[in-house]
Amino acid sequence: MDGARSVNGTTGKGSSRAPAEARPDAARPAGGSPAAARPNGRGDGPGSGERLADWADGRLGLYALAKANMRKVFPDHWSFMLGEVCLYSFLILILTGVYLTLFFEPSGVEVVYHGSYTPLNGISMTRAFESTLDISFDVRGGLLIRQIHHWAALVFVTGMLVHMMRVFFTGAFRKPRELNWVFGWTLLFLGIITGLTGYSLPDDLLSGTGIRFADGAILSVPIVGTYLSFFLFGGEFPGHDIIPRLFPIHVLVLPGIMLGLVVAHLILVFYHKHTQYPGPGRDQKSVVGMPFLPVYMAKAGGFFFLVFGVLAMMGGLAQINPVWAFGPYRPDLVTTGAQPDWYLGFSEGLIRVMPGWEINAWGHTLELGVLIPFSLFPLILLAIGIYPFVEAWITGDRREHHILDRPRNAPVRTGLGVAWLSLYAVLLIGGGNDIVATHLHLSINSITWFVRVAVFVAPVAAFVVTKRVCLGLQRRDRDKVLHGRESGTIKRLPHGEFVEIHEPLSQAQLFTLTQHEQSPPYEVGALVDANGVRRPVKPSQRLRARLSQAMFGPGTRIAKPTAEEHQELTSGDHHH
Numbered sequence: 001m002d003g004a005r006s007v008n009g010t011t012g013k014g015s016s017r018a019p020a021e022a023r024p025d026a027a028r029p030a031g032g033s034p035a036a037a038r039p040n041g042r043g044d045g046p047g048s049g050e051r052l053a054d055w056a057d058g059r060l061g062l063y064a065l066a067k068a069n070m071r072k073v074f075p076d077h078w079s080f081m082l083g084e085v086c087l088y089s090f091l092i093l094i095l096t097g098v099y100l101t102l103f104f105e106p107s108g109v110e111v112v113y114h115g116s117y118t119p120l121n122g123i124s125m126t127r128a129f130e131s132t133l134d135i136s137f138d139v140r141g142g143l144l145i146r147q148i149h150h151w152a153a154l155v156f157v158t159g160m161l162v163h164m165m166r167v168f169f170t171g172a173f174r175k176p177r178e179l180n181w182v183f184g185w186t187l188l189f190l191g192i193i194t195g196l197t198g199y200s201l202p203d204d205l206l207s208g209t210g211i212r213f214a215d216g217a218i219l220s221v222p223i224v225g226t227y228l229s230f231f232l233f234g235g236e237f238p239g240h241d242i243i244p245r246l247f248p249i250h251v252l253v254l255p256g257i258m259l260g261l262v263v264a265h266l267i268l269v270f271y272h273k274h275t276q277y278p279g280p281g282r283d284q285k286s287v288v289g290m291p292f293l294p295v296y297m298a299k300a301g302g303f304f305f306l307v308f309g310v311l312a313m314m315g316g317l318a319q320i321n322p323v324w325a326f327g328p329y330r331p332d333l334v335t336t337g338a339q340p341d342w343y344l345g346f347s348e349g350l351i352r353v354m355p356g357w358e359i360n361a362w363g364h365t366l367e368l369g370v371l372i373p374f375s376l377f378p379l380i381l382l383a384i385g386i387y388p389f390v391e392a393w394i395t396g397d398r399r400e401h402h403i404l405d406r407p408r409n410a411p412v413r414t415g416l417g418v419a420w421l422s423l424y425a426v427l428l429i430g431g432g433n434d435i436v437a438t439h440l441h442l443s444i445n446s447i448t449w450f451v452r453v454a455v456f457v458a459p460v461a462a463f464v465v466t467k468r469v470c471l472g473l474q475r476r477d478r479d480k481v482l483h484g485r486e487s488g489t490i491k492r493l494p495h496g497e498f499v500e501i502h503e504p505l506s507q508a509q510l511f512t513l514t515q516h517e518q519s520p521p522y523e524v525g526a527l528v529d530a531n532g533v534r535r536p537v538k539p540s541q542r543l544r545a546r547l548s549q550a551m552f553g554p555g556t557r558i559a560k561p562t563a564e565e566h567q568e569l570t571s572g573d574h575h576h
Contacts, residue, residue, distance in 0.1 A: 069270060069292065070291075070292055070293040071291045071292060071293065072270060072291065072292045073274070073287045073288070073289045073290065073291055073292075074274055074287075074289045074290060074291075074292060074296045075274055075275075075276040075277070075287060075288060075289035076289055076290060077276070077277060079166050080274075081303065082159060082162050082163040082166055083159075083163050084300060084303055084304075084307075085155065085159040085163075085307060086156060086159040086160050086163055086187075087262065087266075088303070088304045088307040088308065089152045089153075089155045089156040089159060089307060089311065090156055090258070090262060091304075092148065092152045092307070092308055092311055093149060093152045093153060093156060093255075094255065094259075096145050096148050096149040096152065097149060097251060097255070099145050100135065100142075100145060100146065100149060101251055103131060103134065103135050103139050103142065104128070104131050104132065104135065104201070104247075105127050105128060105130075105131040106128055106201065106243050106244050106246070106247035107126065107127035107128055107131075107243065107244065108126050108127070108128065108203075108239070108240035108241065108242070108243050108244065109126065109127045109240070110124055110125070110126060111124070111125060111126070111127050111130055112124055112125075113125055113130055113133065115130070115133055115134060115137065115138065116133075116134075116137040116138055117133055117136075117137050117324050119324075120133070120324065120327065120328075123327070123328060124328070125203075125328035126203045126243070126328065126329075128201060128202060128203040128243045129202055129203045129204055129323070129328045129329070132146075132201075132202040132203075132204070132323055133323070133324060136323070136324065137324075144312075144315050144316055145315075146315075146321075147314070147315035147316070147318075147319070147320050147321075148311050148312055148314075148315035149315075150315075150320045150321050151311050151314045151315055151318070151320060152311050153194075153195050153198065153341075154341060154342065154343075155307075155311065156191060157188070157191045157192060157195060157341075157343045158342075158343075160184065160187060160188045160191055161188065161343075163184070164181075164184055164185070164188060164384075165417060165421070167181065167184070168384075168387070168413070168417050169405075169407040169410075169413070169414055169417055170275070170277075170404035170405050170406075170407065171401065171404060171405040171410060171413070172275045172404055173387070173388040174388065174391075174392065174397070174401040175392065175397070175398065175399065175400050175401060176272055176400050177268070177272060177275075178388045178389060178392070179268065180265055180268045180269070180272075181385075181388050182385060183261050183264055183265045183268070184265065185381075185384060185385040186261055186385075187258055187261050187262065187265070188381075189381060189385075190254055190257060190258050190261075191258070191343075192343050192344065193254060194250060194254040194255065194258070195341055195343060195344070196210070196214070196340075196344060197246045197249050197250040197254065198250045199340070199341060200214075200242075200243075200246055201243060201246060201247060201250060202321075202323045203243055203328065203329050204323035204326045204327065204328060204329060205326040205327050205328065205329050205330065205333060205334070205335050206321075206323070206326045206335050206338055207323075207329065208238065208329025208330075208331075209329075209334050209335060209338045210338075210340055210344075211238070211242060211329075212237065212238075212331070212334075213340075213348070213351075215229055215232075215233065215237050216370060217351075217370055217374040218232065219367075219370075220367040220370035220371040220374055221371065221374075222366060222371070232245070237331070238329070238331055272402075273287050273402050274287055274289070274402075275401075275402055275403070275404050276288065276289070276402065276403065276404065277403075277404050277406075278403050278404070278406070278511075278512050278515045278516070279508065279511070279512050280507075280508040280511055280512070282403060283403065284400065284401070284402050284403060285402075287402070339431070339432055339435060340431070342428065344431075345427070345428040345431035345432060346377065346380075346424055346427050346428060346431070347373070347374075347377045347431075348430075348431035349426070349427030349428055349429065349430030349431035349432075349451065350373030350374075350376055350377060350427055350430075351369075351370060351373045351374075352430050352431060352433055352448065352451075353427070353430040353433075353448055353451045353452050353455065354369050354370075354372060354373045355369060356369040357369045357372075380420075380423075384420070391413070391551075393544065394522065394544055394547045394548050394551060395519070395522070395548070395551075395552075396522055396544075397519075403515070405516065406516065407470065408469075408470040408473040408474055408477070409470075409474065409516045409557070410470075411466070411467045411470035411471055411474075411556055411557065412467065412550065412551040412552075412556055413551070414466055414467075414470055415462070415463040415464070415466040415467040415470070416463065418462045418463065418466040419459035419460070419462045419463040419466070420459070421462075422458045422459050422461075422462035423455065423458065423459045425458075426451055426454045426455055426458050427451070427455065429447070429451055430447075430448065430451035430455075433447045433448055433451065467556075471557070471558055474557060474558035474560075475558050477513045477560075478558055478559075478560060478561055480505060480509075480513065481505065481510060481513050481514060481560070481561050482561050482565060482569050483502045483569065484502035484503050484504040484505055485502060485503045485504075485505060486500060486502060487500070487501045487502060487503045488500070489501040513560075514560050514561070516560070518557060518559065518560060519552070520552070521545075521548040521549050521551070521552040521553045522544055522545055522548035523545055523548075524537050524541050524542060524545045
């Protein structure tokens with residue numbers, strides 16, 4: 001597999017300049033003419049491109065950089081494309097956002113509309129909403145670009161969430177990739193905030209309702225809530241400063257930070273060996289796959305245009321955010337069935353299903369019905385961000401991991417991930433309880449109470465079911481290793497018994513099913529030494545031992561078969 005396998009994830013380091021035999025001037029014989037050294041007999045020396053490359057290599061060391069990275073090996077698996085979907089949709093967001101910025105005017109100044117969309121003629125609105133209408137109806141390709149931009153934002157956040165779930169379920173966040181996990185988590189959080197700010201810029205009735213929702217959450221913060229609201233809106237809601245302030249945050253500050261994080265994320269992906277799924281020839285010191293150039297780059301380039309094409313088709317065929325149908329924002333109005341984009345449905349669901357609790361004391365009101373959900377949203381996301389460090393502390397594992405886990409071999413971790421996803425799904429239903437009620441002809445109160453109960457029941461049920469499914473899959477893998485694959489062929493034995501013939505697995509399949517480690521859980525040890533002296537144990541050690549038993553103790557995994565068991569069952573006439 002020459003050229004398709006990299007050992008230790010590196011390709012070697014060379015000199016900062018090309019070797020002598022690769023340089024144009026090194027091929028000339030002593031005292032010879034330039035024409036004698038060139039196959040075509042021309043005497044004009046190296047071409048301009050060669051001279052430019054030589055000049056750049058002498059100052060930037062491009063040859064060594066290219067030698068070390070252009071032949072870097074990448075494994076081939078469909079799930080690795082999830083990260084590419086995030087990257088390409090982010091690039092499309094930047095491209096379409098630049099185009100929209102040329103025509104959008106982030107102003108809260110009141111104007112009277114007289115434009116191409118006749119139903120709104122004579123209506124008072126902000127210049128921001130008017131420019132959005134102009135982009136949609138008067139700018140060539142403006143509506144298409146607007147819709148591509150919006151769809152790309154949804155795909156970007158969706159891709160990041162699914163990509164992070166793939167990383168979570170396979171354990172790709174372990175050492176040395178904890179920092180890359182934090183970068184990805186920060187990108188997800190910033191992507192949600194960026195989507196909120198961009199969603200609010202058109203100043204239509206739907207986005208204005210979302211801003212009012214955010215203002216209510218800010219006002220629930222004790223003591224400083226009113227000050228924060230006045231500072232953000234430039235006075236009483238809605239003010240005239242919110243759109244001009246959101247605009248630079250949306251188009252400059254947040255995208256700049258995210259672009260830096262994306263670059264840092266990609267640098268770490270190149271620096272570390274790429275993770276890969278277990279299989280023959282794959283271990284912690286080797287990567288089996290195809291080189292970055294030309295194979296991976298060709299596939300990546302084609303995939304970029306595929307993503308761009310799909311988003312363009314969605315932008316052209318699937319209408320999204322028709323601001324003209326909502327009209328301009330007015331504080332005294334709200335749209336029926338107002339819904340945020342899906343990635344904010346989690347926060348709205350928390351607000352909608354929370355009881356309207358409040359505390360009145362000393363002339364002040366503490367709005368718990370808003371403050372508690374407003375606080376839970378970042379805390380739940382924070383739990384995702386710190387999980388790799390918590391698991392590393394529980395296991396005490398300081399080794400590097402480049403082989404991914406099969407989710408079934410980590411039942412507790414997989415159960416936690418599915419429990420979080422079930423919580424998100426339940427709260428998404430709560431965030432759209434009015435839409436669910438009208439479409440399914442149900443009582444909105446019944447839906448709200450269902451969500452209130454499911455918030456506590458669904459994650460627990462999802463964890464238990466997922467854990468049992470993983471254990472069942474482990475048992476099936478164990479049986480396949482010991483007894484082989486079911487062939488569907490029935491054989492009758494001499495004494496009349498009917499048995500099914502099992503085909504033995506190949507060595508590659510046996511390796512894939514048994515290569516995972518099953519380390520014992522962390523234990524505190526004896527609390528009393530041989531002399532009867534009680535050994536001091538820190539509370540953190542006790543907590544670590546309990547968590548380790550819960551994650552890796554009895555009942556959390558099925559012991560994989562040993563070589564002796566396999567040899568005993570696969571030898572002799574009794575094996576069918």
